[in-house]
Amino acid sequence: MLLSPAAGRAPARTTRPELACGPGFSSTFFKGSALRASVAQASGRTGRAQILIVRADNRPIIIGMAADSGCGKSTFMRRMTSVFGGSPKPPAGGNPDSNTLISDSTTVICMDDYHSLDRYGRKEKGVTALDPAAQDFDLMYEQIKALKDGKSVEKPIYNHVTGLLDPPETVKPPQILVCEGLHPFHDERVRKLMDFHVYLDISEEVKTSWKLQRDMAERGHSEESIKASIAARKPDFDAFIDPQKQYADVIIQVLPTQLIPEDKEGKVLRVRMIQKEGVKRFSPAYLFDEGSTISWIPCGRKLTCSFPGIKFFYGPDTYYGDEVSVLEMDGQFDKLEELIYVESHLSNTSAKFYGEITQQMLKNSQFPGSKNGTGLFQTLVGLKIREVFEAIRQTTVAPVV
């Protein structure tokens, strides 16, 4: 069963040898003799992985990132990899529709690649892409496990453009493997391979507003068709995607602003970073005073903000029965100083120096959400992931200046 495609997966794959030596992953980290294992088969491309024993402290750390499609995962990824250096790019010379992104030390793979049914298969069986019945969790588990063990894999590609399963691509174990997609936490085995779990929770109002904006402007869809498509996805989303957030260590929740009564425009966002307490290697960031409940409007005498201003909140709560600490930002930044001013009152951010968050945000100011809490909290999560990485690898990552 190891690394073989799940029953029902089409088309079949063959194995091919592959040296585990991803970007930024020096071969000096490997030692011992090569071992053999069967690798997932895929039509059109054959290969067999050469499996090497990796020093335990050099095995990749695995980050899970769950979210609905069109929810800003790629921006999140770009912010995260920016903390480690480099910018994520598709695999050189590979399938142009590959979902994989590779940067200096990070590889992002998309869990949609583990669809067991392509668009036509799903249609035939009457299941949506959100349905676990359309995923191959065995293969997902086996390949992520192999990568975690320092082995390369031949990962299938789900082509979002054609809706077909394309020939597989080689994924080498990076220092940090990010598994993003619809179902990274659905399967307990997969979930347990992950060192840190992030869920992007976009509220229905915001999701609709984003999709309308993107799909009407860029893809020429009508408002009705977009709304109908969201409504059609909702039952399966609620049944299979949404429940995964209970397994996340951090949830970034994106809601409409509360600063503008009855806001219809949906441009100003209230973003909450829900941080689970008691997670190994992860200690929640806080505002002013750990463990108490605080709301903070920094705009005032020292800082003037344009309408509707900014409001922060921090406090303990429970989430699916777990103790959490919530950090919240409603509104958006006008200018640079506001960022550094806010940073001065945040504690336990895992920044390596005062100003690192502001610097990261400025460096990526062209990314969507840079002025609101999505950008801030994505950056914070990036710093937290760096800390998890350092703790597991017993190493120090130099800040990217």
Next chain:
Amino acid sequence: MLLSPAAGRAPARTTRPELACGPGFSSTFFKGSALRASVAQASGRTGRAQILIVRADNRPIIIGMAADSGCGKSTFMRRMTSVFGGSPKPPAGGNPDSNTLISDSTTVICMDDYHSLDRYGRKEKGVTALDPAAQDFDLMYEQIKALKDGKSVEKPIYNHVTGLLDPPETVKPPQILVCEGLHPFHDERVRKLMDFHVYLDISEEVKTSWKLQRDMAERGHSEESIKASIAARKPDFDAFIDPQKQYADVIIQVLPTQLIPEDKEGKVLRVRMIQKEGVKRFSPAYLFDEGSTISWIPCGRKLTCSFPGIKFFYGPDTYYGDEVSVLEMDGQFDKLEELIYVESHLSNTSAKFYGEITQQMLKNSQFPGSKNGTGLFQTLVGLKIREVFEAIRQTTVAPVV
């Protein structure tokens, strides 16, 4: 006119000589020849003040403290004098109904002593004790001015028990003169003599609840008679007392709690310390971050509080058209740790060491309001007054440990 009783004041007084040498006020501070001046006359007691020239930097500082009767002025005074050392006592060997309190460096005089009409005179003229027509502001001004200049005065005594004007008592210039009562800020000349102005603003609900508690239990009055008396005072209170709060540098506002919906008991209080900005020698205390708006519930993971907990607020506001900073505490302390924990997040308190506020509160824990914001903010105002004193006198007051 200087130091002479106002027209209509009865009974008449004679002058008598008096050496300006109050408690804690060394005669070495005085130099030059004695000057003569007429002093307020009073029946049954005669005297003439010996007026001495005082070094400018040793002149008393004058604190005004306005509040309705039964609003906790004496507790406030006790907390304030506690900051400077000693406990306030009536003048030794004087009128047992004297309203004056003397401690090591502070003398508290009551502005009611400047009633120009006694209870019978007021009844005859149809004015209440709250009416400026029943006060002698000329004498008030002249005597406070004389004290500020380092001269002793023969201050009349309004006997709250008999309702009569008793023979005067000698008041020597202390280091700190507190002028408390109903009308300390009504007269502009008097107001301008004062170096710091405090107003105790007890909301009608709380005032009623306090008066019911005190007058029913201790004085055997009926609820109806107490409520009728409050209602009868209200028009003059609103017309003559309440407007003085616009002149205060600090207003301590006492309101019903917002932590218990529809609270009827009135035991839990929401207390606001409204601090005027731009006042010479006075810089408002703040919570966490100066100039922004913050609400803080310290009870949580680190600190467990019993129902209904504690909630703090800090933020800028306007008050009678002036810029103010408001510090607010709703609820009450359970135990010691809460105090020191709160103190650790307050800034610009004018405390001389971390823990001084807590220590002061503990020292006076038997005073009413020690567990709520009245005690905390009275203590804070005491520290602020010490700072004003130090700035004017160019001296340092050792903290009372």
